[in-house]
Amino acid sequence: MPDLPLYNARADADLALFSNPAFRPTGVQKLGLALVGLGLAAFVVALASPFGAAHPVPFALAAFGGLGLGGVVYGLGGLAAPAGVRNEGTMVSSNEARGAVGWAIGLALTALYVVLYFWPAGLAGLLPLADPLSRLMRDQPATLGNGGQWFLYTTLYTLAVAVMGVRALVRYRHSRYHVIRTLSVMFFQTVLAFALPFFLVTLQQPELYVHYTWPLDYDLFFPWRVAELRAEGQLGVAMLVWGVVMIAVATPVLTYFFGKRWYCSWVCGCGGLAETAGDPYRHLSDKSLGAWKLERWLVHGVLATITAATLLLWVAAVAEVGWLDAVAETVSWLYGLLIGSIFAGVVGVGFYPLLGSRVWCRFGCPMAAILGLQQRFFSRFRITTNGGQCISCGQCSAYCEMGIDVKWYAQRGQNVVRASCVGCGVCATVCPRGVLRLENGPDVGGASRAGRPVNNLIEDLDILA
Amino acid sequence: MHVVIVGNGIAGVTAARHVRKADAEAHVTLVSDETATPFARTALMYVYMGVLTRSHTALYEERFWAENRIDRVVDRALALDPDRQRLALRNGGDLAYDRLLIATGSVPFLPDWPGAGLDGVQGLYHLQDLNRMEAATVEVERAAVVGGGLIGVELAEMLRTRGVDVTFLVREERYLPRVFSEAESALVADAIRAHGVDLRLGAEVDRVEGQGRAEAVVTADAERIPAGFVGVGTGVRPNVGWLGDAVEADRGVLVDAALRTSAANVWAAGDCAQLREPPVGARAVEPIWYTARLQGATAGLGMAGRPLAYAPGVFFNSAKFFDLEWQVYGATSTDGDDWEWTDGRRGLRIRHADGAVRGVSALGVRLRQAVCTQWVEEEWALDRALTDLDAARFDPEFAPALTL
Numbered sequence: 001m002p003d004l005p006l007y008n009a010r011a012d013a014d015l016a017l018f019s020n021p022a023f024r025p026t027g028v029q030k031l032g033l034a035l036v037g038l039g040l041a042a043f044v045v046a047l048a049s050p051f052g053a054a055h056p057v058p059f060a061l062a063a064f065g066g067l068g069l070g071g072v073v074y075g076l077g078g079l080a081a082p083a084g085v086r087n088e089g090t091m092v093s094s095n096e097a098r099g100a101v102g103w104a105i106g107l108a109l110t111a112l113y114v115v116l117y118f119w120p121a122g123l124a125g126l127l128p129l130a131d132p133l134s135r136l137m138r139d140q141p142a143t144l145g146n147g148g149q150w151f152l153y154t155t156l157y158t159l160a161v162a163v164m165g166v167r168a169l170v171r172y173r174h175s176r177y178h179v180i181r182t183l184s185v186m187f188f189q190t191v192l193a194f195a196l197p198f199f200l201v202t203l204q205q206p207e208l209y210v211h212y213t214w215p216l217d218y219d220l221f222f223p224w225r226v227a228e229l230r231a232e233g234q235l236g237v238a239m240l241v242w243g244v245v246m247i248a249v250a251t252p253v254l255t256y257f258f259g260k261r262w263y264c265s266w267v268c269g270c271g272g273l274a275e276t277a278g279d280p281y282r283h284l285s286d287k288s289l290g291a292w293k294l295e296r297w298l299v300h301g302v303l304a305t306i307t308a309a310t311l312l313l314w315v316a317a318v319a320e321v322g323w324l325d326a327v328a329e330t331v332s333w334l335y336g337l338l339i340g341s342i343f344a345g346v347v348g349v350g351f352y353p354l355l356g357s358r359v360w361c362r363f364g365c366p367m368a369a370i371l372g373l374q375q376r377f378f379s380r381f382r383i384t385t386n387g388g389q390c391i392s393c394g395q396c397s398a399y400c401e402m403g404i405d406v407k408w409y410a411q412r413g414q415n416v417v418r419a420s421c422v423g424c425g426v427c428a429t430v431c432p433r434g435v436l437r438l439e440n441g442p443d444v445g446g447a448s449r450a451g452r453p454v455n456n457l458i459e460d461l462d463i464l465a
Numbered sequence: 466m467h468v469v470i471v472g473n474g475i476a477g478v479t480a481a482r483h484v485r486k487a488d489a490e491a492h493v494t495l496v497s498d499e500t501a502t503p504f505a506r507t508a509l510m511y512v513y514m515g516v517l518t519r520s521h522t523a524l525y526e527e528r529f530w531a532e533n534r535i536d537r538v539v540d541r542a543l544a545l546d547p548d549r550q551r552l553a554l555r556n557g558g559d560l561a562y563d564r565l566l567i568a569t570g571s572v573p574f575l576p577d578w579p580g581a582g583l584d585g586v587q588g589l590y591h592l593q594d595l596n597r598m599e600a601a602t603v604e605v606e607r608a609a610v611v612g613g614g615l616i617g618v619e620l621a622e623m624l625r626t627r628g629v630d631v632t633f634l635v636r637e638e639r640y641l642p643r644v645f646s647e648a649e650s651a652l653v654a655d656a657i658r659a660h661g662v663d664l665r666l667g668a669e670v671d672r673v674e675g676q677g678r679a680e681a682v683v684t685a686d687a688e689r690i691p692a693g694f695v696g697v698g699t700g701v702r703p704n705v706g707w708l709g710d711a712v713e714a715d716r717g718v719l720v721d722a723a724l725r726t727s728a729a730n731v732w733a734a735g736d737c738a739q740l741r742e743p744p745v746g747a748r749a750v751e752p753i754w755y756t757a758r759l760q761g762a763t764a765g766l767g768m769a770g771r772p773l774a775y776a777p778g779v780f781f782n783s784a785k786f787f788d789l790e791w792q793v794y795g796a797t798s799t800d801g802d803d804w805e806w807t808d809g810r811r812g813l814r815i816r817h818a819d820g821a822v823r824g825v826s827a828l829g830v831r832l833r834q835a836v837c838t839q840w841v842e843e844e845w846a847l848d849r850a851l852t853d854l855d856a857a858r859f860d861p862e863f864a865p866a867l868t869l
Binding site for chain 1: 508515522861
C-alpha cells in the first residue's frame with residue numbers, strides 16, 4: 001500500500017529508540033524502568049568483572065531486586081490508564097514493532113540462550129549472584145558442577161513470569177478470564193516449576209515437575225531415564241506413572257472438555273512465559289498461509305521424530321543391537337540439541353521480539369501437536385462468531401499470537417476450530433464489537449440458536465459464506 | 466457481461482463477491498480512487514492510534530482478488546451516462562458497462578460555520594481524511610471535537626491516544642438522546658470522561674477562528690476554546706454530487722425494493738442509496754456498515770440476474786465508546802416502555818410494547834445476535850425474554866453476573 005498515513009510513514013524513524021508517540025510513561029513507570037536498568041547494570045558488571053563474586057549478596061539484591069521490583073513497579077504504573085484494551089501505539093513501538101529496542105532485546109536474549117546451552121562457563125560471573133538463593137532453596141551452592149547455571153536460568157525465567165504476570169494482570173484487569181488465566185500460569189511456574197522441585201532436591205528427592213510430561217519432557221520415557229527414575233524409589237516410579245496418566249488420560253479428557261488451552265495457556269511453563277513476558281510481542285506472529293503450512297509440517301514432524309526416537313531407543317535397548325543403539329542415541333542427541341535447545345530456547349524465546357511469543361508453541365512443541373490434533377478432532381472447544389456482526393477491522397488476527405487469521409472466519413460467520421489455537425482469548429477481548437467468544441459448553445440453548453439464521457437476508461443471500 | 470462497481474467500500478466489495486458467486490463468467494470491475502486495496506472503513510481509527518497498520522485492515526488478502534477474478538481500477542468516476550451505458554473516468558477515459566452499481570458511500574457533512582474551511586477542520590470518512598488528520602495533528606496539543614455521534618467519539622478517542630487534550634462539544638443536553646435512555650447516556654458520558662475528555666453537553670458551535678488554520682472554537686455562549694484541530698462528527702451525506710441528473714436522486718440515489726435506480730441496468734447500494742419505500746424497521750438512508758453489506762449483497766445478486774427485495778430483517782448495529790461496547794437489536798426508540806438494568810458500569814435495556822419485545826440495547830454487556838433477533842422476530846413477552854437472558858449472553862467466561 002503506497003499511500004501510508006504519516007503515523008506509519010514516521011514509524012521507521014520512531015522505531016529508532018523510545019519515541020513511540022502513544023507511549024507516555026508515568027512517573028511510577030519511569031521509576032520502574034530505572035530500577036530495571038539498575039538490575040541489568042548489576043548483571044552486566046557481575047558478568048564482566050570480579051565484583052559480583054566478591055560481593056554476591058548486594059549484587060544479587062541489586063540484580064534480582066532491580067529486575068523484580070522495577071518490573072512490578074512498572075507494571076503497576078499501568079493502573080494510571082483506564083481499564084480496557086490498551087493497544088495504542090503497539091504498531092509503532094520501538095520495542096513491540098521490531099524497532100531498535102526490540103532488536104536489542106532479541107539479540108540479548110538469543111545471546112543469553114546460546115551461552116547458556118553451549119558455553120555455560122561464560123556465565124561464571126553470574127553464578128555467585130544465584131548462590132545465596134541456591135543455598136536457601138536447594139541447600140547447595142550454585143556452581144557449574146551442580147547445574148548452577150540452570151538454577152540461575154530457572155530463577156530468571158520464574159521472575160520473568162511473575163513480574164510480567166503482574167503487568168498482564170494490570171493490563172487485562174477488565175477481563176476476569178485473563179486475570180484468572182494469568183494467575184494460573186503464575187502459580188504453575190512459581191510453585192510447581194520452581195519452588196516445589198527445588199524443595200524436593202533439598203529433601204534428596206528427584207526434581208518433580210507435576211505438570212510437565214512427555215513429549216514436552218522429551219526424554220521422560222527414554223530407557224536410561226526410566227531406569228534412573230525406577231532407581232530413585234517410590235517417588236521416581238510415581239513420576240513415571242503420573243507421566244503416563246497425564247499424557248494418556250488427563251490430556252485427552254481435559255482437551256475434550258476445554259480445548260488445548262487448559263494446558264497451553266493455563267498450565268504450561270512455555271505458555272506461561274509467552275502469556276506474560278511475551279505478551280508485548282504477541283502480534284508479531286506470521287499470519288501468512290505459508291506460515292500455516294510450515295507450522296503443520298514442522299510441529300507434526302517434531303512429534304513424529306520424538307515418538308520414533310523413543311521407540312527406537314527401546315527397540316535398541318531391548319533387542320541389544322549395537323548399531324541400532326548407536327543410531328537411536330544419535331537421533332535422541334540430535335533431538336535434544338536441535339529441538340530441545342535451539343528450537344525451544346534460542347529461537348523460541350530469544351526471537352520473541354522478532355517473531356512473536358509463540359514460535360516454539362506453534363512450530364515446534366510436540367505436546368502442542370498432540371493437544372492440537374485432539375482439539376481439532378475431539379473437542380467441544382470452539383471460538384464462536386456472533387452472527388453477522390464482524391466489521392472486518394482485523395484486530396483479532398493482528399493480536400493472535402498463534403498466527404491464526406481469525407478475521408477470515410469471523411467475517412464469514414464461521415466458528416474457529418483450529419489445532420493451533422491455545423485459547424488465550426485475546427481475539428475475543430480486542431474485538432471492538434463483541435463478535436467472538438470462547439465456548440466449550442455442549443451445543444444446546446443459546447449456542448445452538450447461534451446456528452439458526454441471525455437475519456433472514458444474511459441467510460438468503462448466503463452473505464457470510 | 467461487464468459489471469462495473471463504483472466504490473470499493475463494504476457495499477461495493479460485497480456486491481462484487483456476490484456477482485462472482487452467482488455468475489462465474491461475468492467480468493467484474495471495481496473502481497475507486499481511494500485505494501487499490503479495499504479496507505475496513507470502521508478500522509481507520511485504529512490505524513491512527515497505532516493499534517493496527519494499514520495492511521491489517523485489508524478486507525481480503527491480496528490473492529483474493531485474483532482468485533475471484535475481480536479487476537480493480539484506481540481512478541475517479543466523474544460522470545455517468547446511463548443512455549450510452551458508460552462511466553467517465555478521470556484518467557482511464559470511458560468505461561462501458563452492462564450493469565453498474567453506484568456504491569460511492571458518503572462524504573462528511575460540515576456545518577457552514579464561519580471558519581469551517583480553515584486547515585485542521587475536518588470530518589473522518591475516507592482514507593484521505595485520515596491522512597489529512599495525521600498531517601493536521603502533528604504538533605497539536607489541544608483539539609475540539611464537535612458532534613456527539615459515533616464518528617465524534619472515535620475522533621476524541623484517536624486524539625486522546627496521542628496525548629491531545631480534547632474538548633468534546635455536543636449540542637444535545639445528554640449523549641445521543643434519540644438512541645439512548647437517560648441512564649445509558651450517563652453511562653456513555655462517564656466512559657468518555659474517564660479518558661480525560663472534557664465532554665460539554667448542550668454546547669453549540671458558533672465559529673472556528675484562526676489564521677489559515679484552526680486555532681480555536683467559539684461556542685454560541687461566546688466561550689473561546691483553543692483548538693489546533695477541530696474534528697467534525699456532525700453526520701455524513703450521501704456522496705452523489707458527481708452523478709448530476711444521470712439518475713433520480715433525493716438525499717441519496719433513489720432505489721426500488723431491489724435496489725435498482727431510475728436508470729436501466731444501474732443499481733445503488735450502501736450509504737449513497739435512498740430507499741423509495743424503506744421496509745419496516747429500516748430508514749431510507751442508513752449509513753451503517755452492516756446495512757451496506759446487506760445492500761451490497763442484494764444488489765450484487767440483482768446484477769447477476771437474481772433480483773431480490775432488500776429485506777434486512779431485525780435491525781442491528783454496534784459501536785464502542787472508548788472502553789464501553791454497545792450493541793443494539795430491533796427498535797429501541799419507538800413507542801413503548803423500557804425494562805432497564807444497570808450496575809453503574811454496564812447497562813441493559815429492553816424496549817417492549819403491546820406485551821412484546823421490540824428491541825434490546827446493551828452497554829458493556831455482549832449479547833448473542835441470534836437470540837436477541839429471535840426475541841424480536843417472534844415477539845417474545847418481556848418476562849419470557851428475561852428468563853432467556855443466560856442464553857442471550859455472549860460475554861466471556863467468568864464475566865460478572867447480571868444481578869437483576
